[in-house]
Amino acid sequence: MINADKDKIVDRDKPQKLYVQLYEILRKKIENNEWPVGSQIPVEEDFCKTYEVSKATVRLAVLELARQGYLMRQQGKGTFVCKRIIPEGLTMSASFKELMLEKGIAFSTKVLAQTVMMPADDLDLKLDITEDNHIIYIKRLRMVDNEPVLLQETYIPHHICPPLLQEDVTDNSLFELFEKKHGITITMVKDFIEVAHSKPDESKLLGLPNDSPVLLLEQLFFSGDTQIMYTRSIKRPDRFRISIEFKKKQYG
């Protein structure tokens, strides 16, 4: 029923979660038009048999495809390939420099921590790694005119770039270390911005009353298909203005 090519099987030895692998396989089937718009996709059991995965894995992959607008689930009827609402022409690619915020501002930096930890709480999900992976943890306080403005916590799977544990991260941006020194190109960044309330230790470091409103910027960094970094930045809202610049993708 389902066409499973040799290179399109789920590989349990890969660090990537099974449902993510299955998601990629199915997404390609849709993008290659193997499953045209409007067609019904096979039932869960067929996927389980073809790819030798559990129903839960299939469900997660299908759910993610539905969330991304590739599939539509119709109660009692099945799951169908739908026309994605986001037309490709509107996909924007931002220039990273503007996103980094480290650029253009004369920060002085204090490295509060540069050590190793395991993925506590939900860090394994945020970094898309397995639970027994070591993580390099870097905590930095950024100051302008000796006034703390930004508290930045960075998590990097240790196997991605072991030397980062020893490297000087006071003046060097991690972004530059990755690209210029270690040849790891960052190809995509996902940003999540929200208003949060500072925790006691964060308030103290930023010189704010406890439970103050702060800007929370979470960033996921990717190199190709691999996630290489997760950053959590707490910013004093009175010291930042977020500026994002987009460049339209060039086609043809």
Added chain:
Amino acid sequence: MSKGKLVKDVMVDVFDFPHIPYWFSMRQAIGIIKKSLLGSEKCHYPMAVLVFDEKYNLLGTVSLKEILKGLEPKFLKSTTKAQVHEEDESGLSVLWDTLFKESREAAERPVSEVMVPTKLFVKPEDPLTKAAYLMIHNEMALLPVLEDKKKFVGLVRMVEVFNELSDAVMTA
């Protein structure tokens, strides 16, 4: 006779063991022990988590025993053997309910309060017999290996010490 084995010949990689910073709560440490040590297919011996400071210096180790000790309610701690009537074990089973409320609060305390601090270490060039001596006389199943008294390069486990020394004895 040859000089015998050195620490560096048998030490294992530090990344064979889970790492946590000292500010992690016992609750977080429990999560990591369950996922990385107990839930893993790899056989971990001894079952221990390494505790580090902000600058990646080794501070100590935490094993299942330290966690259990850290979760133990105060009133149990103060009970010495002499105070408990030998037949009276019902008291201990009744404690189960109250135990968990207090222990849940205890679980939020940092691991630095319960870890076994690292005071002793060996150098990579030290003879294995020195590691054996330190382990036997200080009841350690795991001994850190430091280079130039600073750089943490590996760990000696009792299992390797046992293998090497028992082999030497048996073939002598």
